[in-house]
Amino acid sequence: MVESEKKELFTLRRRTSSEKFIDNGFKYAALSMAAMVAIALFTIFIVVLEGSFESMSQYGLQFLVKSDWDPVTDSYGAFTAIYGTVVTSILSLLIAVPLGVGTAIFITENIIPIWWRNIIGILVELLAAIPSVVLGLWAIFVMEPALRPLLKQLNISFSWIPFLSTEPVGPGMAPAILILVVMLLPIITAISRDSLNQVPSKLREAAYGIGASRWSTIFNVIIPAAISGIAGGVLLALGRAMGETMAVTMIIGNSNNFSLSLLAPGNTIAAMLANQFGEADGSQVSSLMFAAFILMILTLNVNIFAQWMVRRLSLKY
Amino acid sequence: MDNKHQLEKLFQRSSDLLYHPYQKRNLISSSFNFIAALFSAIAILPLLLLISYVIIKGGSQLNLAILTELPEPPGDDLLGSGGIGNAIIGTFIVTTLAALIAVPIGIGGGIYLAEFSKGGNFSKFIRFGTNVLSGVPSIIAGVTVYGVVVSTKLFFGSSFSALAGGIALSILMLPTVIKTTDEGLKLVSDDLRRASLGIGASKFITITQITLPSAFTPIATGIVLAIARAAGETAPLIFTALFSFYWSSGTDALLSPIASLSVLIYNFALEPYKAQNELAWVASFVLVIFLLTLNILARWLTGMSEKRRT
Amino acid sequence: MPTDKRVNQACIKLENVSISYGGFEAVRNVYCDIPKGKVTAFIGPSGCGKSTLLRSINRMNDLIENCTLKGRVIYEGNDLYQPNIDPVEVRRRIGMVFQQPNPFPKSIYENIAYGARINGFTGNMCQLVENSLRKAAVWEECKDKLNESGYSLSGGQQQRLCIARTIAVQPDVILMDEPCSALDPISTLKIEEMIHELKKTFTIIIVTHNMQQALRVSDMTAFFNAEVQAGGSGKVGYLVEFNSTQKIFNSPTQKATQDYVAGRFG
Numbered sequence: 001m002v003e004s005e006k007k008e009l010f011t012l013r014r015r016t017s018s019e020k021f022i023d024n025g026f027k028y029a030a031l032s033m034a035a036m037v038a039i040a041l042f043t044i045f046i047v048v049l050e051g052s053f054e055s056m057s058q059y060g061l062q063f064l065v066k067s068d069w070d071p072v073t074d075s076y077g078a079f080t081a082i083y084g085t086v087v088t089s090i091l092s093l094l095i096a097v098p099l100g101v102g103t104a105i106f107i108t109e110n111i112i113p114i115w116w117r118n119i120i121g122i123l124v125e126l127l128a129a130i131p132s133v134v135l136g137l138w139a140i141f142v143m144e145p146a147l148r149p150l151l152k153q154l155n156i157s158f159s160w161i162p163f164l165s166t167e168p169v170g171p172g173m174a175p176a177i178l179i180l181v182v183m184l185l186p187i188i189t190a191i192s193r194d195s196l197n198q199v200p201s202k203l204r205e206a207a208y209g210i211g212a213s214r215w216s217t218i219f220n221v222i223i224p225a226a227i228s229g230i231a232g233g234v235l236l237a238l239g240r241a242m243g244e245t246m247a248v249t250m251i252i253g254n255s256n257n258f259s260l261s262l263l264a265p266g267n268t269i270a271a272m273l274a275n276q277f278g279e280a281d282g283s284q285v286s287s288l289m290f291a292a293f294i295l296m297i298l299t300l301n302v303n304i305f306a307q308w309m310v311r312r313l314s315l316k317y
Numbered sequence: 318m319d320n321k322h323q324l325e326k327l328f329q330r331s332s333d334l335l336y337h338p339y340q341k342r343n344l345i346s347s348s349f350n351f352i353a354a355l356f357s358a359i360a361i362l363p364l365l366l367l368i369s370y371v372i373i374k375g376g377s378q379l380n381l382a383i384l385t386e387l388p389e390p391p392g393d394d395l396l397g398s399g400g401i402g403n404a405i406i407g408t409f410i411v412t413t414l415a416a417l418i419a420v421p422i423g424i425g426g427g428i429y430l431a432e433f434s435k436g437g438n439f440s441k442f443i444r445f446g447t448n449v450l451s452g453v454p455s456i457i458a459g460v461t462v463y464g465v466v467v468s469t470k471l472f473f474g475s476s477f478s479a480l481a482g483g484i485a486l487s488i489l490m491l492p493t494v495i496k497t498t499d500e501g502l503k504l505v506s507d508d509l510r511r512a513s514l515g516i517g518a519s520k521f522i523t524i525t526q527i528t529l530p531s532a533f534t535p536i537a538t539g540i541v542l543a544i545a546r547a548a549g550e551t552a553p554l555i556f557t558a559l560f561s562f563y564w565s566s567g568t569d570a571l572l573s574p575i576a577s578l579s580v581l582i583y584n585f586a587l588e589p590y591k592a593q594n595e596l597a598w599v600a601s602f603v604l605v606i607f608l609l610t611l612n613i614l615a616r617w618l619t620g621m622s623e624k625r626r627t
Numbered sequence: 628m629p630t631d632k633r634v635n636q637a638c639i640k641l642e643n644v645s646i647s648y649g650g651f652e653a654v655r656n657v658y659c660d661i662p663k664g665k666v667t668a669f670i671g672p673s674g675c676g677k678s679t680l681l682r683s684i685n686r687m688n689d690l691i692e693n694c695t696l697k698g699r700v701i702y703e704g705n706d707l708y709q710p711n712i713d714p715v716e717v718r719r720r721i722g723m724v725f726q727q728p729n730p731f732p733k734s735i736y737e738n739i740a741y742g743a744r745i746n747g748f749t750g751n752m753c754q755l756v757e758n759s760l761r762k763a764a765v766w767e768e769c770k771d772k773l774n775e776s777g778y779s780l781s782g783g784q785q786q787r788l789c790i791a792r793t794i795a796v797q798p799d800v801i802l803m804d805e806p807c808s809a810l811d812p813i814s815t816l817k818i819e820e821m822i823h824e825l826k827k828t829f830t831i832i833i834v835t836h837n838m839q840q841a842l843r844v845s846d847m848t849a850f851f852n853a854e855v856q857a858g859g860s861g862k863v864g865y866l867v868e869f870n871s872t873q874k875i876f877n878s879p880t881q882k883a884t885q886d887y888v889a890g891r892f893g
Contacts, residue, residue, distance in 0.1 A: 026521045030426070031429050034439075037446045037491065037495065040450060041449060044457060047460070048460065099359055102353045102356030103360040106357045113692075120357055127361075127363070127367075130364075130605060132549075133579045134601045135367070136586065138370060182363045200729075204690065205729065209723035210719075210722055210746075211798075239452045242454070243452075243454025245455060270552070273457075273460060296457055299453065302452070327748055328743075328796070329747030330716075334705045334717055335711050335712060336712060
């Protein structure tokens with residue numbers, strides 16, 4: 001074949017300008033879509049910050065420690081909601097972590113036959129698919145009425161403890177904590193399970209091979225190897241618990257009055273936003289935005305800390 | 318040999334190979350077995366209770382009328398509460414809007430991260446930002462969209478609207494879609510990419526015809542899960558899409574407030590009327606069945622890709 | 628009586644052992660008396676079930692779902708697969724070294740101390756760590772960095788650390804599953820020299836695909852092969868011949884052994 005003939009058969013040998021244009025256009029389209037993440041984050045930050053400006057300049061840091069929240073006198077302080085956010089999320093985490101990690105161990109180690117493990121694993125994953133508004137509905141009509149006698153008994157027996165000092169009246173912090181536990185369990189279990197599954201089986205064999213028992217292997221070898229993932233998952237769950245809105249709003253009682261007691265109605269920042277934002281006006285909107293800003297900073301820090309933790313604790317093996 | 322005997326004496330070991338259930342080590346092991354089993358039981362108990370309650374309470378009242386009728390405003394009729402027809406359609410519309418926004422942007426962003434970026438600061442920042450965005454509480458997405466779209470009447474003077482709700486949900490879907498696209502594309506082997514580029518295909522052709530199709534299942538799984546999450550969300554909708562007791566129809570349907578299953582559950586759960594509470598259970602049943610179906614679909618997709626790989 | 632003496636010297640007796648994973652049979656009807664204080668090598672083509680059989684001796688196969696064993700594995704008069712046997716006790720007396728070096732993600736010191744501690748060691752730990760590392764011929768490389776991660780060592784050093792970890796708990800028997808297959812020739816040589824030292828104290832069973840290695844380190848050799856057999860799904864491994872290493876390599880009685888050691892297949 002003559003060289004010139006060969007050339008004619010391939011009409012697109014020289015890249016057409018339209019092809020180059022598509023290639024470049026495609027690249028920049030993808031780039032701008034990636035940039036949307038940054039734009040979305042930036043917008044969220046600016047809107048919330050700008051909205052809270054009035055309240056920030058009026059109350060300053062006092063906002064964090066003032067516990068009165070009164071639309072009538074137009075005086076706002078977020079301490080009740082901050083207290084509620086921190087207490088509900090931390091306490092629910094304290095309950096959910098051992099349960100979730102325990103479940104994850106139960107379904108990754110060979111304690112029970114594999115089909116049982118798979119069934120439990122699937123059930124837990126399905127729990128993660130239940131929307132929080134349904135959890136809230138269930139909490140109102142089933143869980144809280146069922147628990148009330150128990151909470152009453154707690155109050156009667158331990159009323160000298162400030163955290164149990166009020167009589168339960170229905171909605172309150174304690175049922176909110178418990179529904180958060182239900183919500184966090186699948187997250188913690190799923191992430192812990194993944195981290196445990198990623199521990200190479202050669203480490204497990206190494207421990208068994210020198211006569212370690214199952215739980216010695218789990219505590220001394222497997223958990224340390226999986227700890228970065230588990231810790232990351234726990235922090236992620238903490239972020240979720242702080243920002244969780246619906247289930248908590250529906251069962252916490254939305255009280256603006258501060259009470260140490262877990263049996264009393266309380267509030268969280270997210271619940272307060274869900275409840276009041278729609279009907280608020282004037283400086284209440286700004287104070288709600290300020291509270292939203294605080295929530296954002298809290299969850300942001302927890303999430304960044306989670307990412308740092310995963311990198312920091314990762315073991316080489 | 319003597320040395321070994323001396324050393325062996327320093328180990329406190331049982332003299333035989335038999336299993337001694339009351340030995341300290343075995344007692345500890347069996348109690349931990351028991352604790353782990355107990356914890357698992359506690360973890361799945363609420364799920365079983367909740368699912369069975371939703372099925373019994375919601376499923377038992379299900380009929381065609383409830384699925385197709387409009388809800389009655391609370392207090393109008395103490396016996397009847399109407400149906401959830403418009404909320405089912407509304408959830409479908411708002412979720413579709415959200416997907417229409419988030420899926421193209423998410424896939425585009427994921428393509429940029431996996432195929433174009435060379436690990437520079439911009440892509441590091443976007444990956445970090447994706448993680449941060451997925452941690453933003455959903456209520457804050459709602460507040461932001463309220464501030465940008467609803468209070469400013471950005472779209473043709475409409476305040477609360479289906480579109481605003483869709484935007485709020487799309488913010489929640491975006492990180493999941495980006496992440497799964499990014500990770501799905503990274504799983505595609507570089508050989509495939511080089512093979513395509515090596516025969517002179519352009520980057521656009523390579524990505525759209527070679528890499529993207531081979532990463533179809535992980536991306537599709539991610540999208541299904543993102544839709545499932547968005548469809549169950551309430552917080553971003555309560556002051557963006559609001560609620561409506563009517564069918565959304567007409568030319569400005571997307572620019573008016575719209576009903577959704579999740580907001581219906583929230584609103585009616587807190588009503589003092591029993592009829593409305595019952596309707597919330599029916600709506601929960603429909604929503605849960607829908608979300609479980611989506612999750613099973615996602616699981617099936619993953620299963621398919623695993624089968625193909627082996 | 629010479630016959631009795633031979634019986635007394637058998638450390639582990641495999642009696643009609645068959646192992647299968649679910650419906651797949653890996654190895655069938657193995658009879659084998661492994662002598663005490665000697666090095667026994669399991670050789671054979673890949674897929675002949677030699678590693679599976681080795682792992683059954685200290686019940687490592689318990690970790691694998693669906694793995695079942697028929698027959699008897701007798702160690703010092705105990706059938707290890709009786710329900711009243713504690714597999715943890717078994718593994719404390721029959722240690723194992725694996726194909727891939729697998730130190731714990733802990734310090735070198737802890738890698739050794741952990742095993743000793745769980746085995747109830749009451750003596751001087753530092754002394755034990757040093758002795759074990761010395762016996763495993765890796766003390767020189769480790770002595771200045773006992774607090775560094777086990778993964779800071781090279782592959783060959785890691786494997787010797789793993790051997791040190793195993794001998795630190797003073798088992799009677801050490802099982803080695805292709806311990807050198809992931810290592811360079813110099814590390815391999817060091818480990819082979821070490822095995823000669825170790826057999827003064829321990830009974831050693833080593834699986835190897837390297838016939839020269841079997842010839843260099845072992846006293847006894849068991850040759851396994853895999854063939855399609857009636858009633859099996861796919862190839863099933865079986866023991867062809869078990870004898871002193873000299874006999875196996877110089878005057879094997881079976882044709883398959885002869886072909887294999889001559890390098891004609893496998």
